[in-house]
Amino acid sequence: MPFTNRIFSGIKPSGDLHLGNYLGAIKRFVPLQDDFECIYCVVDMHAITVWQDPADLRRWTYEIAAAYLAAGLDPKKSIIFNQSQVAEHAELAWVFNCVARMGWMARMTQFKDKAGKNSENVSLGLFAYPSLMAADILLYKATHVPVGEDQKQHLELTRDIAAKFNNDFGPAIAAKGYEEEYFPQTEPVIAGPATRVMSLRDGTRKMSKSDAASDMATIYLMDDADAIAKKIKKAKTDPEPLPSEAQGLDARPEAANLVSIFAALADKSVDDVLAEYGGQGFGAFKPALAELAVSVLAPQATEMRRLVADPGEIDTILRDGADRARALAETTMAEVRDIVGFVR
Numbered sequence: 001m002p003f004t005n006r007i008f009s010g011i012k013p014s015g016d017l018h019l020g021n022y023l024g025a026i027k028r029f030v031p032l033q034d035d036f037e038c039i040y041c042v043v044d045m046h047a048i049t050v051w052q053d054p055a056d057l058r059r060w061t062y063e064i065a066a067a068y069l070a071a072g073l074d075p076k077k078s079i080i081f082n083q084s085q086v087a088e089h090a091e092l093a094w095v096f097n098c099v100a101r102m103g104w105m106a107r108m109t110q111f112k113d114k115a116g117k118n119s120e121n122v123s124l125g126l127f128a129y130p131s132l133m134a135a136d137i138l139l140y141k142a143t144h145v146p147v148g149e150d151q152k153q154h155l156e157l158t159r160d161i162a163a164k165f166n167n168d169f170g171p172a173i174a175a176k177g178y179e180e181e182y183f184p185q186t187e188p189v190i191a192g193p194a195t196r197v198m199s200l201r202d203g204t205r206k207m208s209k210s211d212a213a214s215d216m217a218t219i220y221l222m223d224d225a226d227a228i229a230k231k232i233k234k235a236k237t238d239p240e241p242l243p244s245e246a247q248g249l250d251a252r253p254e255a256a257n258l259v260s261i262f263a264a265l266a267d268k269s270v271d272d273v274l275a276e277y278g279g280q281g282f283g284a285f286k287p288a289l290a291e292l293a294v295s296v297l298a299p300q301a302t303e304m305r306r307l308v309a310d311p312g313e314i315d316t317i318l319r320d321g322a323d324r325a326r327a328l329a330e331t332t333m334a335e336v337r338d339i340v341g342f343v344r
């Protein structure tokens with residue numbers, strides 16, 4: 001294999017960050033930077049596929065960068081930047097728009113969910129969203145992408161786009177002397193106990209940035225200790241005690257969600273948590289969970305607030321990260337132009 005292990009992942013500045021983003025993504029980014037070359041992006045160009053007030057877009061971009069840093073990402077080890085500073089993302093996405101098929105995009109469940117019955121009126125960018133995502137990843141020939149479960153289908157499409165590009169341009173790739181598998185088959189890394197954190201008010205709905213239904217459904221990364229504790233205390237549960245084995249959570253979505261959150265926050269497995277709390281009711285479990293969540297999240301919220309209050313430090317980190325990302329992106333893009341037949 002010609003590819004060295006390289007990690008890429010991104011978060012979209014389209015709302016306040018929440019516990020799902022932390023446990024499904026950010027927390028998992030941190031240990032990877034010790035063993036791999038890691039690139040972590042704030043995907044602001046994806047955010048504008050639906051309308052964003054420019055002031056909000058800016059604020060949320062800083063918030064994600066602050067969350068990365070507060071969680072322990074080290075800008076000396078990892079490349080941290082925002083997508084729009086590296087124009088090659090848009091350029092490669094255009095090439096991929098011409099490789100991917102309409103039918104592939106139309107099958108994306110996230111597009112169908114977001115467009116709903118209104119598909120004639122959503123932006124063209126929203127339809128082409130997965131093509132830009134493939135460009136994010138393949139511009140760096142990333143081999144592994146840590147994400148939550150909801151991104152799985154987009155990553156499958158990324159593999160399809162890579163394979164079709166490699167195939168369509170096979171003769172040109174060979175003629176130019178590049179490796180036959182020009183773009184890698186990137187692996188999604190969807191692991192750990194909390195790849196799909198659910199709403200605290202409804203265990204069948206995903207916790208999301210745009211949950212307008214209730215503020216109590218979502219723990220935001222900027223929440224203070226009181227808000228975190230209150231939301232956990234008020235979280236929907238059932239009257240049964242916790243089971244001793246994971247199987248006992250099968251038809252209990254709210255209980256399963258809280259146990260998964262506990263496990264992910266404590267770096268334990270669901271089985272470990274149930275071994276400790278099986279047989280106990282939520283009267284005992286919720287205060288333990290609240291204490292754990294506050295101890296992990298509240299200090300990060302404090303650090304995030306400090307960083308966003310004076311974003312000069314973040315500006316410097318994003319600019320430096322963008323310079324390093326661009327250096328890698330330029331190499332790929334020069335080769336892609338050459339393969340496609342663009343004259344320079």
Ligand code: TYM
Nearest residue numbers: 009010011012020021024025043133147148195196197207
């Ligand atoms: P976004 O911004 O919606 O979410 C960022 C990350 O958080 C994960 N996530 C969750 N994990 C567990 N439980 C939840 N309830 C939950 N909600 C969100 C997501 O799976 C994701 O890992 N399309 C992407 C952004 C993107 C990207 C990329 C990701 C653009 N280009 C390239 C990876 C690689 C998105 O909108 O994520």
